[in-house]
Amino acid sequence: MKKIVSLFSITLILLLSACNDDYMDRFPETSIGTENFFQSEEDLKMFIYNLYSFPGVNEYGDDGYNTTDNAANTGSTEMKNIMLSSNPSSATISGGWNWSTLRNINLFLENFEKAGLPEDLAAHYEGLARFFRARFYMDKVQRFSDVPWYDQVIGSSDEELLFKGRDPRDFVVQKIFEDYEFASNHVKADQPTGAVNKWVVLAYKARHALYEGTFRKYHAELELQGSADTYLQIARDAAKEIMDNGGFSIHNTGNPDSDYGSLFNSQDLTSNPEIIFANIHEDQVKNSGWWEWMFGNYEVSPSKDLLQSYLMTDGSFYTSQPDYETKPFVEEFENRDPRLMQTYAYPGYELVNTATYSQGGGIYVQQLQKNFTGYHQIKGFINNTEQTVQNGVDFPVLRFAETLLIYAEARAELGELTQDDLDITINALRDRAGMPHMTMDPPVDPIQEARYPNITTSQKNELLEIRRERRVELALEGYRFDDIMRWEAGKVLEKEPKGIYFSGLGKHDLTGDGIEDIVLLDLGESIPGAGDKETNELGETLIYYRVGPQDSDASFYISGDNEGFMESIKDRGSFVTPKYYYRPIPQTHTTVNPNLTQIFGWE
Structure with missing residues (x-):
């Protein structure tokens, strides 16, 4: 049966269907007219709903569209263009410098108290706005590093603020985590289905603290390595609070061949114990936007490199097998981690939804084309021809699995990891897949070690396998690019993605x-x-x-x-370190405000 959505969720869905421009026509961005708004809790609710912006089903293609070692992409992507360019600059890279969302957040924070709510309820709404501000700024820091910090609405006469320069990354990130700290202490845990609650705040806090802690640890150019552990500890503690008090668990019905994959084609994730937050969709109310690109040979295709990261069913490295590189397609799937065949279309897969796949339905015989790897993705693929089913698929924005991976990684980076930690994190994920447990001091895979030569923690062996587990568990969900950036592993992007091998x-x-x-x-x-x-x-x-x-x-x-591997592209170009871990401020903005200087070699 189709899920029954709460009244709150329907209201939210309808609000999210409207564009921001329409909304802001009703509620001015400036202080003019604020006396007629922010008068009640309902006003605050409506304004906060307009800040909701969470990933959806298109995220399943982001490992390709962001350019990673998980997928090939025949289209134009920012990183690919940068790496192939002889002189990328602020004149050619022009995205990301948009501040309208921040203005709306700060407008709310300057006016929410007018509603006259009880102290704890007012703090809840302040916490929600500060949560969205923290998310907004973390996105800016990940792209530009040093950015100007604004915690007030700027008017056209505020020349000093309008023409200020960048604030140091360390200062901005401290402000971000002040917002996260307030939000995690004041946003209420018990909220209606589809609403941001305490656990959503903590999940993003943990994610972003892990990002910042590892980025500082592995990026010496920032000269912030001494404070890396501070953020790794924040990540550890936020994740543990969710684990201890959130009431979440890994979705595991005892069916290792289907439990994992069911998370990505579900019509109703609202009652799934693993889901901290879902983007909820309803046919003809808020459609998912899903379409059949995975089987249309449309730009993105999974890589052999990702496929080779999955372990054998006995827990051994696939890459330890003789001639692993030249195994034919059918043999690549034999005796593998069951998550592989819930992510990649496998030999014997039955294809039903063929809307954009000219090879036809039935038992899958892949269509092989120029510039593709020959592999197809079924994670997130809706193998059903009913439009109502496709429109109604939910997207798992925050999974408890990620929280467990954050905790394990933070503990290993801090040199604190124990077997008990592994049992409640990595091994909970492996139990779902029916895979052997990970133990302390695991053997080292030389392929994995060569991929990450800069690891410095005393628990290197464990961290290498935690990174593998993260890559496999979160494969093709859009995490890989940020992971490569924070681990200072950009050089892996230079390797052209390989496809199926033919003898x-x-x-x-x-x-x-x-x-x-x-x-x-x-x-x-x-x-x-x-x-x-x-x-x-x-x-x-x-x-x-x-x-x-x-x-x-x-x-x-x-x-x-x-004979050889299917080739998707001839050359991915060069990754220049440390420059390409950051983006320039677009030239149009530095021309207007010369105080916005470029960093790390950008012009």
Whole structure:
């Protein structure tokens, strides 16, 4: 049955359906007219709802659109353009310098007391606004580092404020966590379905403290390494408060082959014990915006590198197997962590929703094309043709799984991790997947160690495996780019994403039934006409491809001479350290305000 949404959620959905411009036409941004608003709790509620802005189903593509080692992308992305450019500058990188949301938040904070609410209720609404301000500013710090701090509404005559320069990152982040501290102490825990509550505040506080603590630890150019532990401790403590008092648990019904994947195609996450916060959708009320890009060969495709990070079912490293790099598609999925086959389309997968997939439905035989890896993603894919189902899928904005990963990572970075910590965090996730437990002092995977050569904690071995677990558990949910940035691992972005490996020309099985499905031809050969193509033992017509190098007229590109990996792109460019961990302030703004200077080599 379709979920029943509370009256609060319906109101919220309707409000979120309206654009900010329409809203601000009704409630002026300036102090003019504020005497007619902020008069009641209902006024405060309505204003706060307008600040709600949380991720949705498009997040499932962000590991590709943000450029990471988890996915390839044929489209134009900011990081790809930067890395391929001979001289990226503030004239060509112009995004992110928008402050209208902050103005709205500060307008609220200057006026909310007019409602005359009881002290604890007024503090709740102040906490909500300060939570949104903390989120807003953390986004700015992650992109620009030093930014001007504003905690008041700026008028057109406030020249000193309008033309101020950047404030130091350390100062701004201290202000951010003052806001988080107030919000986590005053936003109420018991709120209606779909509303921000204490646990949402703590989850973002933990996430952003982990980001800041690890960013400071691994980015010597900031000269803030001495304060890294302060934020790692905040992350640890915020996560532990959720773990001890939030009442959340990992969704585990004892079905390791489906429990994980069910989180990403659910029509109702409101009662799921793992969900701290969901973006709730209802058909024809607030549609999810979901569409079939995952099976339309539309720009993004998962990488072999991510696939190789998943462990074997016995807990051993996939990359420890002989010839692991050259295993054919079918063998890559044998005896693997069950989360792999709930993330990647696997041999034998039955495809129903074929709206943008010309290869057709039935048992999955992937469509192989130029500039793609050959892998398809099923995490977040709605394998159902009903529009009402697609419109109504909920998105898990905050999962308890992330909280557990934050706690484990913070403890390891601080050198405090114990087996008990692993059992209540990493091993809770592995229990859901039916995987062996992680123990202290695990063996080191040389592939993982080479990926992160700068780890300095005394618990390096443990941290390497915690990072693996984070990559696998949160794969293709949009976390990977921020993780690479905070770990100072930008060089991994230079590696071109590999796709499926083919041992040579001829016939290949892609479904796992031992019967060939496709034929690879030399670039000099021609694909037979419809009446001349062979059929396999099942009576299915074989699918033919001409393979060759990049820039040829092949059906898809392959790395070697008629054997090798599918290639998605020729070159990802170079990652310049530390410059590319930050973005320039757009030139249009530095021209107007010359006090806004560039940092870390940007011009």
